[in-house]
Amino acid sequence: MTTETIPTALQLRSLVKPEGVLEVTLARVDIALPTDDEVLVRIEASPINPSDLGLLFGAADMASAKVSGPPLAPVVTAPVPAAGMKAMAARIGESLPVGNEGAGVVVRAGKSQAALALLGKTVAVLGGAMYAQYRTLPAAQCLLLPDGASAADGASSFVNPLTALGMVETMRREGHTALVHTAAASNLGQMLNRICQKDGIGLVNIVRKQEQADQLKAMGAAYVCNASAPTFLDDLTAALVATGATIAFDATGGGKLAGQILGCMEAALNKTAKEYSRYGSTTHKQVYLYGRLDLTPVEFPVNFGMAWGMGGWLLFPFLQKIGPEATQKLKQRVASELKTTFASRYAREVSLAEMLQPEMIAVYAQRATGAKFLLNPAKDLESPADF
């Protein structure tokens, strides 16, 4: 292949049409050849995270999704309810690439030393548009994986590891000493358990099923509360007394759970309070909603005094806030503990075309704990000319 030929490759695109239809397709797009400081990565692994599903399917009703087109060029369509169209007003008519992070092999490099140093190496990359066969991006944005690590090992090097580390860092920076995590049996939750056990930080895990509780306990988690148990609120209060946790990260982002956590924190604080405070405990209690597993409205009685806060939490604004130096420290920790603390597990590996098959969507779109998929665009039969 000469540089005059512009090769093309498959890239997944998500489009919300004005008439209220979501359309997900595999586009054939030009591959941008790397400039001096860039590299071209053949993507071989990219996780389908809840944060990706938000962009991929948006507010569409995926239970009513239909798939048409040939097996190698499927077209997914799904209706978008009116309320969803309002929420997505700003993206209507724009065909968007998807996929926060991934890993693969550097198949071409620009002339700079930094770029050339990565040629042939397996790297983890962050920056969107990873649900594609190739991705061109600055060498500085690549994380060189340690020897022996595969693309699958490094596919989730950023979002989950940095989110878990970001939670611990937020806890410290906001003056708390222990934390609560919901949907705690997830890949992210398991990482957080490994971090907290390694660093000696109190962690209260909230799960919804007994088998998830058993799984976390088998991993060494000291405090696991099952939200489906009739004793949940008492169990949670006892764990909060034991750990002193006054900050929580809630992946559900809907329903009553966030308020229950604040209420139990208040109950735990009052158990050790020395005098009556008319406005409740003066210790600040915080819950951050970082996911949307539960799409029902948030609801809570304000029965936890006045010293409380609830809010959204997102990784990228957090990293911006702490700055590049602190971010780099977190990334270095991820690289050095990639196959231990930050190891991820996937239920299944799929190609781009397989990812758009209805039976696959039905599984991974549920965002169920333990059902995370890994996309491998190198598996797709219709691949571009080799580099």
Added chain:
Amino acid sequence: MTTETIPTALQLRSLVKPEGVLEVTLARVDIALPTDDEVLVRIEASPINPSDLGLLFGAADMASAKVSGPPLAPVVTAPVPAAGMKAMAARIGESLPVGNEGAGVVVRAGKSQAALALLGKTVAVLGGAMYAQYRTLPAAQCLLLPDGASAADGASSFVNPLTALGMVETMRREGHTALVHTAAASNLGQMLNRICQKDGIGLVNIVRKQEQADQLKAMGAAYVCNASAPTFLDDLTAALVATGATIAFDATGGGKLAGQILGCMEAALNKTAKEYSRYGSTTHKQVYLYGRLDLTPVEFPVNFGMAWGMGGWLLFPFLQKIGPEATQKLKQRVASELKTTFASRYAREVSLAEMLQPEMIAVYAQRATGAKFLLNPAKDLESPADF
């Protein structure tokens, strides 16, 4: 009277009994004579603020309150629901004095120069236990009222004025340029309007009745939205676009209003957004709940992206956070604009004994806008020996 005689005077007390009954009485308590740095103030005016009602009646069911005892020594009892008992666990069995702030005449002073300088003067005071005929406290805690100001003029020198100024200060410190206020026709709301008009700050007033909207507009308020109007959400969004307000202070503290404000802020921001952000607007939107006029649960769909926060806001922790120097500046502004910016109006003046009559409780316990009462313990017939 010689210093050997310990005089006594009436003081209102609130007690939650273990059997689930609230009891409010007028106790006859010893008057503490001032030490060197203290003064003794004859309280002549003290507002019945929503924040006082929280301590006075707690979670008791005041619709079922009964009054017994002679007219000059009434005893109010009311049942406390089980959930309320749980919330008030820390104060059960403790007879508590009530009344955040007030004003009156200094009738005795300690030997220090600061104390003696206040003798015979009318001062505003903050520090609890103001629902009493006399109150002893450090001279440094008194705010000398300007010439010509009565105790009634100075009764509300702290809570409402500092709360209104604290909201504006919070707005500035957290990087916002305009603000939203609910229950905006209240005494506090009217003050906030005067401050914002004077300082040139954009203020969106939310009220629940057309006559309140008319009243605020007659006072010169530029943006008033009636939450009872069918066009409320559109009206609010338009006012948010016009002012750019991204912080709100909500006195209702329950129901759907706080979420509606965040939703309209997001809609306003998206109207001017330049590109699609998958997590919604990246501008931080904040609602502080500083009151509990609405005791129903807070409920909101998370349809305003991820850059948002909700939380409790209380005056005293805020003043602690900004420190004594910044607090003193706010207090000086209150004193110098006491009869203009910070003027309060009351629906009625009552004595301690009158305050405990059922027909009075029925009015002021509603916390209705425009129904604020002023307590004047000097009106009570059974007063102690004169100083």
